Amino acid sequence: MIDERFDAIVVGAGPSGNAAAYTLATKGLKVLQIERGEYSGSKNVQGAILYADALEKIIPDFRDDAPLERHVTEQRIWMMDDSSHTGMHYRSDDFNEEKPNRYTILRAQFDKWFSARVKQAGAIVLCETTVTELVKDIHGRVIGVRTDRSGDTIKADVVILAEGVNGLVGQRSDLRPEVAPDSVALAVKEMHFLPRETVEARFNLTGNEGVVIEAMGTITKGMTGTAFLYTNEESISVGIGCIVSDFVDSDITPYALLEAFKNHPSIKPLLAGSECKEYAAHLIPEGGYKAIPQLVGDGWIIVGDAGQFVNAVHREGSNLAMTTGRIAAETVVWLHRLRNPMTKENLSEYTRRLSETFVMKDLKKYRGIPALLHGNKGNFFGLYPKLISQAMQTWFRVDGIDKVSKEKEIFRSFRSARTLLGMMGDAFKLVRAWR
Amino acid sequence: MHIVVCIKQVPDSAQIRVHPVYNTIMRQGVPTIINPYDLFALEEALRLRDRLGGEVTVLTMGPPTAAESLRKTLTFGADRAVLLTDRYFAGSDTLATSFALASALGKIAADFGKPDIIFTGKQTIDGDTAQVGPGIAKRLAYNQLTYVSRIVETDLDAGEIIVERRAEGGIQLLKTKFPVLITMLEATNEMRRGSIENALLAARAEVVTWNATDIGIEDLTKCGLRGSPTIVKKVFAPTARSEKAQIIQAEGGPTGLAEALICEIFQRAPGVESDLYEFAASN
Amino acid sequence: MAEDTKPAPPAASGRANTKKELPEHFKAYKHVWVAVEIEHGQVHSVSFELLGEGRKLADKRGVDLAAVVMGDNRASLEEAARQAFEYGADLVYLVCDPTLAHYRNEVATRALTDIVNTYKPEILLLGATNLGRDLAGSVATTLQTGLTADCTELEIDEEGSLAATRPTFGGSLLCTIFTLNFRPQMATVRPRVLAMPEPTPGHSGTIVEHKLGLAEEDIVTKVLQFIADRDSDKAQLPYADIVVAGGLGLRSAENFQLVKELADVLGAEYGGSRPLVQKGWIPADRQIGQTGKTIRPRLYIAAGISGAIQHRVGVEGADLIVAINTDPQAQIFEFAHLGIVADAITLLPALTEAFAKRLRVNRLAG
Ligand SMILES: Cc1cc2nc3c(=O)[nH]c(=O)nc-3n(C[C@H](O)[C@H](O)[C@H](O)COP(=O)(O)OP(=O)(O)OC[C@H]3O[C@@H](n4cnc5c(N)ncnc54)[C@H](O)[C@@H]3O)c2cc1C
Ligand SMILES: Cc1cc2nc3c(=O)[nH]c(=O)nc-3n(C[C@H](O)[C@H](O)[C@H](O)COP(=O)(O)OP(=O)(O)OC[C@H]3O[C@@H](n4cnc5c(N)ncnc54)[C@H](O)[C@@H]3O)c2cc1C
C-alpha cells in the first residue's frame, strides 16, 4: 500500500515533462515524474534545434552547464529536385551574440541534463516505468496512475500528461482521440560522425558556430514532408519525414527515403567519410491548431507533443513543449497555493494563459497550412521544385542562347506544366494560409 | 544471511565509437549500464535472500555517477548500496581494484555484518578480465567458486553450499563452506522487475558513500594507478587488412554463383577440397 | 588490465610504475613458463599453442622454456611432459599429488604459487579457459603481480619486457599492456588465438619434480561429481576445420536451418553471431566472436553477418573467409577473402546443393 500522495505526477520526461516537473519542484510541490525509458532522453528523437528563449524562461542560466553542441549562425533553405538544389542562405555574425538564440543539441544528452536538474530541484524521477493507466474515482476524476510495475496505485492531485505524440495513456483513458495518420509525420534520422575539424571545414564554421539546412522538394517523392541536416560538434544529424498517411499510400519506406536523400548529389559530399552510428524513427504531430485535443479535465492536463503542440512550418516543437509544460505547472502551482481543487474548470486557466502566448498564436496563424500542403502535395513536392530547378539551370547555363529566349523558355515550362490559374491559386492559398 | 554483490558500472560498449581519424574513443553520448554479467549475480543473490532471509548489500567502486547504477539495484530489491569512490582509485587495474574492494568489504563486515557469500559477475564487458572476483576471494581468504551455473543447495546450519560449476568439458558438482565468493555464469536466471514500492524507495534511498580513508586504507600506493602492476602503454584500433574481399560474380543465378564460389574455394584451399572428398567417402 | 583504459596512452611523466625499475629481488626471475592444463588425463590444446608461442618468447629472451604439469596420475603427467618437450619445452616442473585429482582452485593456486616462488619465472602463461582464468586470477593476486587476460598477441619489446596485446572496450580497440616492475609477468590467451605449432618428435628435456605436501583433510572444497558434456550435443567450434555461420541477415530461426544444412553436407560445425544467441536461435556455445568462441578453421563461411569488430576478432585466424551479404558495403568484406553480394536465403541452398553434387560425383568417380 502506498499511503503517500503527491501534489502532481508528470507522465514522461521529454522537454514538456521536464519543464513541468522542474517548475513544480522549484516551487516546492511534491512531484513524481515517471518515464518509461531507461533515462530521460533514452527514447527521444529530435533533429535537434533548441530554441533558447523557451528554456531561458525556465532555467535562466542553462548555458552554464547544459550540453549544447553548436549555436546556429547560418540557416539554409533548399528547394531540391533529383539532381540540384536552389537555395537561400542566411548567415549573420549577429548570431554570434553573447546569448545565442538557437543551438543544435543531442537529445539524449540534453534530456539527461534537464532531468538531473529536475532531480536537483527535488522531484522524484522514476525511470524504466511505464504509466499504463490513469486511475479515476467514481466521479470520473483522475486521482492517480498505475504503472507496469507490480504494486499499488500512486495518487496525486493532478496528473500532467507529457507523454509525447502517441499519447497512449490519455487515449486509453478516453481523454483524447487517437492521432490521425494524416496529422502526424514519421521522421527518420541518422547521426553521422565526423571529426570536429572536418565539420568546421565543410561548413565554413569557426568555434561553436553551426549550420542548419532545411530542405523540401522531390526528395520526398511527392509525399508531404521535409528533410534536414544539422551540424553538431563532432557529428551531423540528417533526417527526413513525411506524413504517415502518405507513407501508407506509397510503397516507399522511410529508410529508403533517407538513403536517397543522403545520396543526393547536394548532400552526399557533406556526409562523405562519416560513420553512421545511430538510426532512429519518431513521429511528429503535424495536425496543427485544428488537431489540438481537449487539454484539461478533472485532475489532468496535457502538455507538449501529446497536445499536438508543434509548429511544422517553422520546425518548432521542443520550445512549444517546454512552454506548455511550464505554463501548465505554473497553473497548478497557482491553484495549489490558493488551495483550489484541480477541477476541469480551474485548470482551464492553463488554456487561457496559453492563448496569450506565441504557442497558440502561431498555431492559429498557420492553421490552414497542413491541409494545404497535403492537398497539393503533387505540386509542392514534385512539380514546383522541378520547375524551379529547370528555370535556374536555363538561367545560369551560358550556351549562346539569348536571355529573352531563356526567359520565354522558363515561362513556357511553368505554364505548360501547370495552368497559370492553378499556379496563382496555389500561391494565393499559400499566402492566405500563412497570414 | 548477509550477501554482498559486486557490480560495476560500464560504458555500453555496443555504443562505443572509435574516432575515424585519431583512433581514440569517442565517449560522446555513450550511456553507462550495469555490467550485464553482474545482473545474473544480483538476481541469484536476491533469490537466495528471498528463500533464506537476510540482506543483500550491493557494492561498487567507481566514479560518483556510479550511484545511479547502485540505485537501480535498489529498484530490483537490494537492501543497501555502497559506493566506493575516491580519486585515488582512478586507473586501478584488477589487482588494485580487488585491493580496494576487499578493504571496503572489511568495513561492510564491521558495519553491517560479515558477508557469508560475495557474488561477482563472470566478467565485465569493459575490463573483460574475470580476475576481480578471484582477486577478492584470495585477499579475504574466501573459498572461491567461479563460473557457477546453479546453486544446488545451501545449508546455513552446517555452513555449506553445493553448486554446479562450468568447467572445461563438463560440469563440476562442488561442495564448499561459507564464507564463499561466487562468480555467476551468464544466462543462469533472469533479472526481476522491481515493484513500484521498491522503485519509490530506491528513488529516495541514500547510497552509502565511502572514500579510501573511510575504509581504512592507509597505504595509498596500493590504490589506483600507483597500485597497479599492469601498465597500458598503447591503445590503438585494429589495422584494416590491406586487401579487401574478392567479390565473386557469375551468370546463372544462385546456382551459377555457388559453382563459381566452390571453384574459387577449392583453388585457394586445395586441402579443404581433398578433406571434403575424404569426408564424403567415409560417409 | 587497467579498469579505466584511457583513450590515449597515459603520459609517462609523474607515474612511478611506467618506468622500468625492476626491484633487486625480482632480478633473479628468469625463463618463460607455460602452466599446462590437463583435464582427465588429456592436455588441453591451448597449452601446446602457448608452448609454441612461449618458445618464440624464450628464444627472443635467450632463456629456457618450461612447462608446469600438475595432477594425480604419474603416467599421464609423464605423457604430458613428453608432449611438452616435443612442443618445445626445455624443462618440465612436475607436481604429482592425490589432491590434484580434479581441478580445484585452492590446491592448484597453492601448487603453482609454490613453484613460482621456488623457481622464479619471468613470464608465466596460461590458457584463458575457465580453468586458466580461475587459476590465473588467484595466482596473480597471491603473488601480487600483474596479469593481462585474453591476449591476442605476445611480444618481447626492445627492453626485454613482455608486451601483451588484448582487445578492450568490447573489441573496438586493442591495447598493449606491460608489467614492468613485478614478476612474473602473467598473461592468459584464449584457445585458438595462437597457431598450433608443429611438434618435434623425440625432442626431450629435464623433468624437475616438486612436492606439494597437502593433505586432503586440509582442503575445504570437495568435488562431488563431474558430469562430462556428452560429445554429441557439444559444439566443437574452436577445433573445427570448416565452420558455417549465420547472422541476423537470415532473418528467422527457420532460415537458420539453411546454415545447418550446408554445415551437414560439409561435415562442418555451425555457429552464429551474438544476436542469434540473444534471440535464442542458437545455443550460447555456438556464438562466434570476442565474447563467444574464437575459431581457426581452414574455411569459414559467414552468411548474413555484418562483420562487427567483436565478431571479426573471433574469426580472423581462419585461413579462408567467405562472406555472403546483400550489402556490398558490409564490413565483413573488409576482412573476408572471398565475397558474394547476394541473398543468403537463396544462395545457401544453392551452395548446399552444389557442394553435395560435387561430393556425390567425386565419390562415384573415385
Ligand atoms: C526527427 C525530429 C526532428 C525534430 N526537430 C526538432 C527541432 O529541431 N526543434 C524542435 O524544437 N523540435 C523538433 N522536433 C519536435 C520535438 O522533438 C518534440 O516536439 C518534443 O520532443 C516534444 O516534447 P515532449 O516532452 O512533449 O515529448 P517527447 O519528447 O516525445 O517525450 C515524451 C516522453 O514520455 C515518455 N512516455 C511516453 N509514454 C509514457 C508512459 N506511458 N509512461 C511513462 N513515460 C512515457 C517517453 O518515453 C518520452 O520520454 C523534432 C521531432 C522529430 C521527431
Ligand atoms: C561487449 C560486446 C561483445 C560482443 N561479442 C560478440 C561476439 O562474440 N560475437 C558476435 O558475433 N557479436 C558480438 N557482439 C555484437 C556485435 O557488435 C554485432 O552486433 C553482431 O556481431 C552483429 O550480428 P550480425 O552480423 O548477425 O547482425 P547485423 O549487424 O544486423 O548484420 C546483418 C547483416 O546481414 C546482411 N543481410 C541482410 N539480409 C541478408 C540476406 N538476405 N542475405 C545476406 N545478407 C543479408 C546485412 O547486410 C548485414 O550486413 C558483441 C557486442 C558487444 C557490445
Ligand SMILES: Nc1ncnc2c1ncn2[C@@H]1O[C@H](COP(=O)(O)O)[C@@H](O)[C@H]1O
Ligand atoms: N570497480 C568494480 N566495483 C565493483 N565490482 C567490480 C568492479 N570491477 C569488477 N568488479 C566485479 O568483478 C567482476 C569481474 O570483473 P573483471 O575482472 O573486470 O572482468 C565483475 O563482474 C564485477 O562483479
